[in-house]
Every structure is written in C-alpha cells, then in structure tokens.
Amino acid sequence: MLKPPISRMGGKSKLRKIIIEMIPEHICYVELFFGAGWVYFGKEPSKVEVINDIDKEIVNLFKMMKYHEAEISRLLKYEVSARDVFDNYINTDIKSLTDVQRAVRFIFILSQSFASKGKHFGYATTNRPSPQIFETEYLKLVKDRLRNTYIENLSFEKVIDKYDRNHTFFFCDPPYFETDGYGIEFERKEHLLLNTMLKNLKGKFLLTINDHPEVKEWYRGFNIKEVEVNYSVSREQSARGKYKELIITNY
Structure with a gap:
C-alpha cells in the first residue's frame, strides 16, 4: 500500500481502507477525479486501470x-x-x-x-x-x-462515455457539494450531470461525498453508507472535528 507522492484537499487517506474493502469484482478500474490517488495507490492493481483529472x-x-x-x-x-x-x-x-x-x-x-x-x-x-x-x-x-495505467485529462462525462462497460468499476470522489476550497468549478449543475450519468451506468460505481440532504435525495434508491471522518488540518479550531460523509454504491 503506497502513500501518494502528493496530498490534496479532500483526499481519501482516512477512508481508503473502507473504500478498498468495498470495491467489487471488475476488470477495468476508473477514477474519475484522481486528485492525490489515495485509493488507487492503496489497492491491488486491476487488469486495466484509468486515472483521470481535469x-x-x-x-x-x-x-x-x-x-x-x-x-x-x-x-x-x-x-x-x-x-x-x-x-x-x-x-x-x-x-x-x-x-x-x-x-x-x-x-x-x-x-x-x-x-x-x-x-x-x-x-x-x-x-x-x-x-x-x-x-x-x-x-x-x-x-x-x-x-500499466492510462492517464486521462478529460471531463468526467467524457471518461464515462469512453470506458463504461459491464466489467468497469468507477470510483468517484468529486468536489463536495456546496463546499469551498477545491479551486475548480463544480456546482449543482455538474453534480446533477454526474448523478444522471451514474444512474444510467452499465458498470458499477462507488461515490464518496459530503452528507447533504440534497445529495441523499438525488441518490435515493441506491445503497448509502454513512461514515464519520475526523478532520484536524485547519487553522481554525472551529473547522476541526468529525464530519459525516456518504459512501454511495449501485451494488
């Protein structure tokens, strides 16, 4: 289990063990929002792997x-x-x-x-x-x-179009909804597009996102697991502590 060469805000260092244990059988592994790659570097290599970031x-x-x-x-x-x-x-x-x-x-x-x-x-x-x-x-x-990894620099919807098969597993860790600090534009419109594409997926997906009532409504009918994550890296004491996050799957 490797540590990524960089860290990124929203990285999955605290959740990757849980996520890796939940990954289903697959041939092609795709990360739509790669960031630092905590899950990719932590799991065993798949037969085909794709990492993407905008x-x-x-x-x-x-x-x-x-x-x-x-x-x-x-x-x-x-x-x-x-x-x-x-x-x-x-x-x-x-x-x-x-x-x-x-x-x-x-x-x-x-x-x-x-x-x-x-x-x-x-x-x-x-x-x-x-x-x-x-x-x-x-x-x-x-x-x-x-x-042996394909490296893409595309929008998430283009990656889904290119790689979606019955044997593909998508790990999705988008910028969290109504959360600042990522430095890229990812608003309600992008979240709703991602939601629509995941609902129509041929393959399987695991989505990590912040616990938000709208998000729960969007993914009603899917398997939703609530987890608590302790964030301690902040200059402000009030921003530290445990936060609820969601792990959502279609399997």
Missing part, C-alpha cells in the same frame, strides 16, 4: 512520473524545505518551465504548503518537513505502479 498540473505530474521518474528524482535531490524556494515556485510562470520542471514544482508546492493547499508555506514545531519528495526509491515505486 487539473492539468496533476495529470502532467503523473505522466512525468510514469515516463521521466529518474529526471524528477535527480532534480528533487537539490531541493530543500525553504520559504524562499516555496515563494519562488509560487511566483514562477509555468509556461517558462519544461513538463518535468512543472512536475517538480507541483510536488514541492503541495508537499511544503500548509494543509497541501499550495498557497502558504507550511511549518511546524512538532513535525519535520515532508520527506518523501526527496526519496528516489519511493518515486521508483510510484513509477512502477503507474506503468
């Missing part, structure tokens, strides 16, 4: 890890956890970088930022800087895991 920086990162892991490892050897390095990367025009340099920048910013949001330099008095980005042996494991 964020071009995420897709570029995993493409470069798949094809150019050695060069990424070489460049990361020279990185240090420093505020001025972080600020320089934040202010860098990515158009001036190669795809490999973009990947290194993305890893560094997310791994060294507060709550992996990529906005403010993260520091602590009880924890050391995130070390995994400097470990070349770890990146080789990530590369090997990605070797």
Whole structure:
C-alpha cells in the first residue's frame, strides 16, 4: 500500500481502507477525479486501470512520473524545505518551465504548503518537513505502479462515455457539494450531470461525498453508507472535528 507522492484537499487517506474493502469484482478500474490517488495507490492493481483529472498540473505530474521518474528524482535531490524556494515556485510562470520542471514544482508546492493547499508555506514545531519528495526509491515505486495505467485529462462525462462497460468499476470522489476550497468549478449543475450519468451506468460505481440532504435525495434508491471522518488540518479550531460523509454504491 503506497502513500501518494502528493496530498490534496479532500483526499481519501482516512477512508481508503473502507473504500478498498468495498470495491467489487471488475476488470477495468476508473477514477474519475484522481486528485492525490489515495485509493488507487492503496489497492491491488486491476487488469486495466484509468486515472483521470481535469487539473492539468496533476495529470502532467503523473505522466512525468510514469515516463521521466529518474529526471524528477535527480532534480528533487537539490531541493530543500525553504520559504524562499516555496515563494519562488509560487511566483514562477509555468509556461517558462519544461513538463518535468512543472512536475517538480507541483510536488514541492503541495508537499511544503500548509494543509497541501499550495498557497502558504507550511511549518511546524512538532513535525519535520515532508520527506518523501526527496526519496528516489519511493518515486521508483510510484513509477512502477503507474506503468500499466492510462492517464486521462478529460471531463468526467467524457471518461464515462469512453470506458463504461459491464466489467468497469468507477470510483468517484468529486468536489463536495456546496463546499469551498477545491479551486475548480463544480456546482449543482455538474453534480446533477454526474448523478444522471451514474444512474444510467452499465458498470458499477462507488461515490464518496459530503452528507447533504440534497445529495441523499438525488441518490435515493441506491445503497448509502454513512461514515464519520475526523478532520484536524485547519487553522481554525472551529473547522476541526468529525464530519459525516456518504459512501454511495449501485451494488
């Protein structure tokens, strides 16, 4: 069970064991909203695997890890956890970088930022800087895991159209409904489109989403499992604590 090379807001680190245990038999495994890939990196490889994300920086990162892991490892050897390095990367025009340099920048910013949001330099008095980005042996494991995986950079509806078969399993972890902080537009319209497509799916799906009365109404008739997740990464004490989430399946 690998730890992803990056962290993302809304990642499934606290739920992945439960999710993996609920995955049904399948031939083709598809993640519609890949993010950091906690479930993908935690489960056993499927015969066919597809990871998709609309964020071009995420897709570029995993493409470069798949094809150019050695060069990424070489460049990361020279990185240090420093505020001025972080600020320089934040202010860098990515158009001036190669795809490999973009990947290194993305890893560094997310791994060294507060709550992996990529906005403010993260520091602590009880924890050391995130070390995994400097470990070349770890990146080789990530590369090997990605070797036989298709990497897509499409809207979720296009991925469903392309890969939906009776033997396909979709893991869906979209931006949560009426929740800020993801940095992409995913409103009621997108949620309702996802709902319609999942209702008409040939294959199986598992959806993780926040516990919201409208969401429960949309997916009435499906299997809904309520779980509590403890979130502790926040500057505001009031934002920490246990939150209810839903795991919804059509099997």
